[in-house]
Amino acid sequence: MPFTAEELRFMMRFREGEVTLDPGDYLFHEDEALTSFYTVRSGQGARYKTLENGDRQLVNFVFPGDLVGLAGTVTGATTAAVQAVAPMRLCRFRKNRLPELFAGHPDRAYALTWIAAVEEHFLGETIATLGQRNAIQRLAWALLKVHQRLAAVGLADGAGTVPFPYRQGDLADALGLSLVHTNKTLAQLRSWARLENGRLAVFDHQKLAELSLSNDDGPIRRPLL
Amino acid sequence: MPFTAEELRFMMRFREGEVTLDPGDYLFHEDEALTSFYTVRSGQGARYKTLENGDRQLVNFVFPGDLVGLAGTVTGATTAAVQAVAPMRLCRFRKNRLPELFAGHPDRAYALTWIAAVEEHFLGETIATLGQRNAIQRLAWALLKVHQRLAAVGLADGAGTVPFPYRQGDLADALGLSLVHTNKTLAQLRSWARLENGRLAVFDHQKLAELSLSNDDGPIRRPLL
DNA sequence: CGCGGGTTTGATCCCAGTCAAGTCCCGTGG
């Protein structure tokens, strides 16, 4: 979840290094013992779990400003893998500096908790989507959310399109649909939104919101500090 | 997520009161502005979202030891309603004491973050379940998890059954299945686990794990402090 | 020019949703 520029400046002082990933590279795998967590400087990736039968569930897209791996460091083991889809740059923070952060910078620690809470909010929405919405509603919801989040971190161009380097199969895995059905459903939405050469273009937010049945809570307010 | 006895003792000093709920009572509704968060002393409830069309998604069961509403206080508005299913007792904590907590008790603040992280872990698993598993797998997974969590807080009786006052419709809403299909699927599982007069009896954990295709990570370790 | 990954599109199948009756089990009141 996004940080303010000021927060990022602060975090820079606490970081232990920078990580660069090419598309396809893993930041970490499932069940890996984590000693660091990261913030995303640029690029896009995917966080997902794999079940025994090989099925993949993309838990969430990871975008610039997001924080990843906090849960993994804090509980001791990661619960999902994180893989780059577009070239990524991240800042690494060592788990063992966390106590120091909490002790010396309560306001920052609070911000961290705030972020975890927002994350929880998102996951709750995703659960509602997977549990109750049909294919059209899921796609409309997902495209809308993705656009909102990327636009919120300034990645929308003049035409209102945002970078979206994922394949349709990724979307399918995120929404619990088959690749084929995802494709057919995307076709139905083409007049309102479109996936084209690595970008997502949304023509009619209104219509998508309508189709998604989303109790849209809109973009989330940033913490006061 | 569960607290240790020691943590609970500490929290007692920070609380602002106790809340008692009868079955059906709401702790708070969706979109309600929250100024407090709560820990569950006893009883059981449900946290759920309602979409515009009236469909309900039960985001998670709330059990003794759980923390609820932190996300709501921290982001400003609740994202889901919490309703009691069995009589509940909870401790209330005012949001405005949070800065004080973070400033004066970094270890406790850390524990709070830890809890949020664990919550995130659970929600991720739920997402994988809703996205990838079929009806039998979902039910097997859910029954297993519920039993694990309730047993972990000491609610299993000698026979290994745990209190489960929910109706089949609640389970259905939690798993994104219809009531009818949930019922039929439960019938298929009856030799391994059973819902009976407000209790859940699990006869064969092994078998359920097998059926659920769960990469079972088992019960989660508690934080060091 | 052929190859491979991603995208489309068509045909078929089946899991789970929907509709519709029951059945059980209470608690209430005559």
Place this chain on the structure above:
DNA sequence: CCACGGGACTTGACTGGGATCAAACCCGCG
């Protein structure tokens, strides 16, 4: 004591959304 009613649970018949299988198509690339 029994009739009644309502809520939860069952069960059966039918339907449909989305999965699966299969085959093109459309590039960019060696």
